[in-house]
Amino acid sequence: MIHTTSRVLVSDLREHVGQTVSVSGWVNTLRLQRKMQFVVVRDHTGMVQVTHKRGGESDEIEAALEGLTSESAVRITGRVVDNPIVNLGGLELVPEKVEVLNRAETPLPIDEHTGLEQRLDWRFLDVRKRSSAQLLFAVQTTLEQGMREYAYAQGCTEMHTPKLMGTASESGAEVFKLGYFDRSAYLAQSPQFYKQMAIAAGIDRVFEIGPVFRAEPSFTSRHATEFTGVDVELAWINRVEDVMVFEEQMLTHATRKVADAHSEAIRETFGVEVTVPATPFPRITMAEAQEILRANGWDSEGAKEDLDPEGERAIAARIKEQTGHEWVFITHYPTSIRPFYHMRPADNPGVTLSFDLLWKGLEVTTGAQREHRHEVLLKQAAEKGMSAEPLQDYLNAFRYGCPPHGGLGMGLGRVLMVLLGLESIREATFLFRGPNRLTP
């Protein structure tokens, strides 16, 4: 009887030529010929050909291979043979034992022609079968690792702020409401209020990666009702510029880490070149951006306060042309389109000390210096027509010595989308959630 050996990864097989090893993975392709049986087995590190000659001493193996189906989970124990004519690394596995750990039903519910929505219905198969999706999550892991490395080195504390809130503070409209024992609770649209509370709690620099929830009925390629947010909040800043410097350094560090680990794979799989950006990133005020865009025909009625996606793409293209840079900070957003807690410069209350960061024309971050003076905050909330009562817990944090601070919120999926040139946030997420999608 052949015993199973401990698992060897496909990428390590070369070290085991002449030995009997066990490979665990999925049936990638089957070619069952009259005299020979060829099975390509795939694990997360690569593919190997299993080669079996029919009519040998072991009918059991022949029968087992004959019964295989595409995507079945198998463990093949066999001898590793050096065979230069085999395409997959010049190696093949001559099977001595075939175990079917989980047989896949046939036919598979999706194939390479299946459209996006149906692929999402069977996302586990979609991700398993496409090397680009596998690479995506490896890149996500490296990207986060890079951001954390930078944040930790800068003295950040990793916080986990609650997603359950007692009031729908930030704005009632886009918040999910849930039953909470005998009353209601709300899902946090962002860690905004709580990360500021952490600043008031004496945490010098706050870092959090976690889910955020938006009850927006948006069906664009860049919106989701639940997504992963990267949040930073920095105490004792002197100006909003301090936040932008932190962000560009963090992104440069993280992008370099991704480039070091995956640039070749990303080029091959996505056809995208990972460029480590130069710092500082270009900065342009909203007023300047609009002036340039209007001179080129954007918003001919002069009615838009914000940049629409078209405007974002156009200004990013312009900056790229002028500076060669893919990133740009748009600063000084009008007060009218920013939340009440953004600080305003003393000499110009019509704008805020805020920014968005665009990458290749897509907004990936919103940030600002926050208003930390209680009385000014009250005034700004009132001006926006907000009632102080549901904001009470938040506002209290500014009554007992809250330091000046500012921060940013970044959409992880959007960064991945641009990094890998994906067309939709649906592809940049493991299990996408939108107004029409709560499954699988």
Next chain:
Amino acid sequence: MIHTTSRVLVSDLREHVGQTVSVSGWVNTLRLQRKMQFVVVRDHTGMVQVTHKRGGESDEIEAALEGLTSESAVRITGRVVDNPIVNLGGLELVPEKVEVLNRAETPLPIDEHTGLEQRLDWRFLDVRKRSSAQLLFAVQTTLEQGMREYAYAQGCTEMHTPKLMGTASESGAEVFKLGYFDRSAYLAQSPQFYKQMAIAAGIDRVFEIGPVFRAEPSFTSRHATEFTGVDVELAWINRVEDVMVFEEQMLTHATRKVADAHSEAIRETFGVEVTVPATPFPRITMAEAQEILRANGWDSEGAKEDLDPEGERAIAARIKEQTGHEWVFITHYPTSIRPFYHMRPADNPGVTLSFDLLWKGLEVTTGAQREHRHEVLLKQAAEKGMSAEPLQDYLNAFRYGCPPHGGLGMGLGRVLMVLLGLESIREATFLFRGPNRLTP
């Protein structure tokens, strides 16, 4: 006019003796005497005494110091003077400029005699004023960093699974329900189903730290309605033992990292010695544990299937006595008290291939090998009286080649509680959420 200089941390002041620097922090204590004004300013690295002689050339400074209140956020620019008779590091700051960045109202709503619930109402002040709370979040950061280091080194991919679910799959009772456009959604009680889906998606090893939600009306010192879960899921395991080995290695690595960075501070602040545990941790089956406990009078009616908290403490004490070890895996929980997706040994369907991990008698982890065979899973769900229909998306993941796998879910707050000897999970969380607490 005195210009503000860039911020110097209190812990770095010694390097600046004789220079004029700016220190930013909170007013820790005020002693305003007839001839002298003493203000102790605290930042996240330490405390420094600001010493001002009244009646000097600068009345402005005297007035500014006179108007200070405890916990106000200030920036003091002044000369660093070496003065051996000063208690705080033998240094004092002679102020040249005093800026009140956010004046604290008086009196403060909490002081050192305030009870837990009211402290939680003002959690930002509670955390800010107590060095133990500051240390807690530093330890949390290091602990997570250590767990991630180990997980990454073992080839884990960091996943972010959705917290919004279309059905209340795992068990209807303890799930929060929310309005989701024109229908309902549910908050994930754990990433259980989705991390298994990631395994079916070909992710070899899954790691996630994120919020989990439990609609349990529990008021104990160790339950919360929202807490931070550490989740791991490993594909292609041979047995549940593989998961236990992963966990003990991960915890050993992370505890060592905490000990290296914080053991002295933890000893001083919490009076607790951080011990890096030896591996393997002791293992005992549930049947053995119950036999030992019953021989000592526990559960005299012989009615209990599970260990109650008293039983957990007693068995942990026994193991500690016998082996000196603070940790113990209880294995082979009865099928009746484990979920349908736990695998059962072929020769004994009355138990599961599962475990809990206790630390100093507190359950900090539940883990298991999962049943990956579709037909067995269907059978086990039916036996538990569960309807297959709401489980459909989950069950589909086992129809097309799901590999054998197992994993664990750990409560981060519980680990911190034991690590630092805290009496309640409320103290181990930044903003606690319980049936009666949704604020601040």
